[in-house]
Amino acid sequence: MTHRNERVLAVSELTRVEGEGALYVRVSGSTVAEARLDIYEPPRFFEAFLRGRGYTEPPDITARICGICPVAYQMSACAAIEDACGVTVDEPVAALRRLLYCGEWIESHALHIYLLHAPDFLGYRSGIEMAASRRDVVERGLAMKKAGNTIMEAIGGRAIHPVNVRVGGFYRAPARAELTALSEQLRRALGQALDTVTWVAGFEFPDHDVDADLLALSRPGTYAIERGTVTARSGLSFPASGWDGQVIEEQVPHSTALHAHLAGGGRYLTGPLARYSLSSRWLSPLARQAAQAAGLGPDCRNPFRSIVVRAVETVYALEEALRLIAAYEPPGRPAVDVRPRAAIGYGVTEAPRGTLYHRYQIAADSTIVSARIVPPTSQNQAAIEADLRAFVQARLDLSDEELTRQCEQAIRNYDPCISCSAHFLDLTMDKS
């Protein structure tokens, strides 16, 4: 509603955002004075809940934080605990983890591209409305998503909250035939993913670059997913153990949530744009070709184009899954023995939405003394808010309804996560 001196836009429930939270925008005169994204942070609850639990429990417990990216939580938790215990998993186990992670990327990206993000570009109010008029397109997205699911079921035991992951590896390694059986479906999905890149590349993208550093894992020779060195586009690089010294979370006056920034630097963004900008050269030839044909250069800072990057990453994840399956031989042992010791361990992996950090301190009695979990959306919060300030500033002449709609789309560019950061998003715009 609009009053003479005050303008308030309110959306009681922001659809197609996975999580809960609220956006508040305050405009003073003709300047956007504040854009505050209040996000809900279950990881804080889980950090407390994990204290006193056994050192093998975090992978199972933290997988419950998010239904869309349980593998990410499991992988970062395993990496941190194994680090604390001084264990490195066997290479075949690491490869199987990467394959499982590819399944999660495929599933999460297909969901976001088709049901959450594409409708914004095509003028549909929802993925459901799009399904009603473009059933063929949505069917294609769901077929890709299902291909990702099948990987998670084959390796993880089930698609939601996989039960086969344990510290040190897996409870059971699948037989070769169980994975090769997936290949035909994955090859079909690869074709669908290439079609998806072409499809989303045809959308219209506003000129809008995000003003933030970009941070992701990198690992020369490969597109980093389940391991690597934390790397910023500005040149900063550090191992997982350096996280606490390099990533500073602090309270800011206008927000109840912690804001992350780099020590000696500013706000940063994790996720597809960061990964692509740091590692596009390590994509497979096919994925690189698809990216070039879609108009992507070696890096990408336009959050609206993140849908193209997600499509390219889906091509890569499917190819990578097929490669890993073709090379798969069941590991000699599905897990290495991980003996507890009093130590601190660090783990960082690339969740579909961005970098996910876990740190655990383990006591001599094998229980967790302290846990710290930093999910991608809370790291992105400062960059999202800054981006929204610039975004709204350039669009103050729009009607309340249109501005609200565009703000929702701008938030969806970042794919903020279901339970790990934000649920029903209330958007309030206060213009005085």
Place this chain on the structure above:
Amino acid sequence: MTAQRSPELSARRPAVVIGVGNEFRRDDGAGLVVLGSLRDQAPPGVTMIAADGEPARLVEAWAGAPLAIVVDAVRARPPSPGAVHRFVVDRPGTSMARPASSHGLGLDDAIALAVALDRMPERLIVYAIEAADLSQGPGLTGAVTAALGGVVSAVLADLAGARAPRR
């Protein structure tokens, strides 16, 4: 054997029971607790699926089933914690209370998506349990816990009814 009357029936999937929720959001875990109780009591052949409410997964879980039963927590205004609502969804556009699952997308979206894609089960029954507490943490409130026995019995009756020969 019903093949004589309905040859395609034997190729169909069995009935499916889907418990929706998050066990670390207090009463949002009600659907999962009901599912846990049903695992030992449901007739053989019934598929049991735990779900987080993501619509595409729900659609995939129930597509082609002759009967799908979904148990989920809901947030109602005004609240009556522990109250159980049973909906039989058998036509497009059926409206219902918005589920409380910790997602931006919910059961109503899943139904709309399934209708758009022609992937509704033959019959969908939804048990919506009114939640008292959806804050973070494990465990259900007393009001919701007290309601679950009735939901389990009702689901078993639905499953038994589906197995009985139709006249």
